Amino acid sequence: MTARFSPALKAILFDLSGVLYIGTQAIPGAVDAIRRAREQGYTLRFVTNTASQSSEMILQQLHTLGFDFSPSELFTAPKAAKAYIQQHQLRPYCLIHPNLKTEFTDIDQTDPNCVLLGDAQDGLNYHTLNQAFNLVEAGFPLIGIGKNKYYKDAEGFKLDAGVFIHGLEWASGVEAIITGKPDRAFFEQVVASTGFQSEECLMIGDDVIGDVQGAIDAGLQASLVRTGKYKPSDEALLPENAHILHSIADLQF
Template sequence: MTKAILFDISGVLYIDGQPIPGAVELIMMLRQHSVPMRFVTNTSRSTCQSVFDELIRMGFDIKPEEVFTAPVAMKSLCQAKGYRPFCLIHPDLMPEFSDLDQSRPNAVIVTDAADLFNYEQLNHAFSLLMDGAVLLGIGRNRYFKSVGRLQLDAGPFIQALEYAADVKAQIIGKPDTRFFHEAVSSLNVRPDEVIMIGDDVAADVIGAIDAGLQACLVRTGKFLPQDEAKAKASNALIANSVVEAVNQAFDLDF
């Protein structure tokens, strides 16, 4: 039985700053029915506060504590482990890590860094890894969709550094099982009672199922037709939109 929902955000609730039709009303109805929800994302270009502010601007009825981002989980790990990171990240994300000690780095954090993925920055990260720094990545996403086209995400660059320095990155974010379980832990339900709704068949759908959750792939955002076969092979639901996904999961008509 489905009792709670994890929502991916970009590509599922909105695209390029515009809500998916019916998504705002859907969240409002779920709130009225007291359905526990978390909004989970591997976003590499926004702080957690920025993600929340953007959702509020679009009219979504959410609470700050319901937003669960990979960068916040990454920061918590650095604080717990005493990591002093070299941050190869997007400029818009830098405030999230600004209060960490970044002198004499003993770790390398890689997110979607956009134009900062240049030779100088990547080579510096490589040098630190060769000197023993640990490699930390936010997701292995290959691409994301923005302004109507697919664009490279952090995954290919993380893999390049792994190959060059002969190291293995610790991934914080989807599809890591620990990330899903951390998000579920605050919902007071079992993982198998939670459905993850996302547009990324690998990170959202297969990752959630591997973590013991239910999952639904939506045909919005970065969805590609060839993703359906992978979703079906994992026994995931497939829906045209987030509204249809919730209706399927709860057998309701929101």
């Protein structure tokens, strides 16, 4: 299945997991799709809420799988979270994946005055979540690295950090500050890096809410792929002005 996009299109934003690869395997045709987009002169960005790998790990994995791009093209939710914390001079209680901890070692974490919650996996337990809850109850902000409900890897579907962020919001009555998709400010940051207008940018993802609806709300074009976490029921939620691709391999202009 192919989709034809606006001739005004100048930049393409790609989600990673579920769009370019699943687990440790590239989706068939994905490497060629990226190469074709470059050859046709499109500005490319790679945007992810992945909170279980550092930026360096993501870059290494993508290069291993055969994708060619530079670090400046990668935008991650953990980087956005760190920037927010530094900007507001906060001291986070970090519930994050061990792979991310080195990216936050230069931030003071003593006597926390905010909660940073991401894909901490087994670190998300009753004890740690209760500590987070008490900090939020004391009036300190809750910062979420993305707010996805679930994701899919080589082992199948898994709960994502959004489930636990939502639980803390519900219990405390506060609204989390979300860095990453579908936050409008995150999309605006990525678009600004391209030098183009929002309507000249296309977001391609496997999450109908975080990728597609979030991009549409921020003024971008958007397309859902039928790979990764995609489920047939997602199509009922697809905005009228969004596109759909069977796979990134079907991307044509």
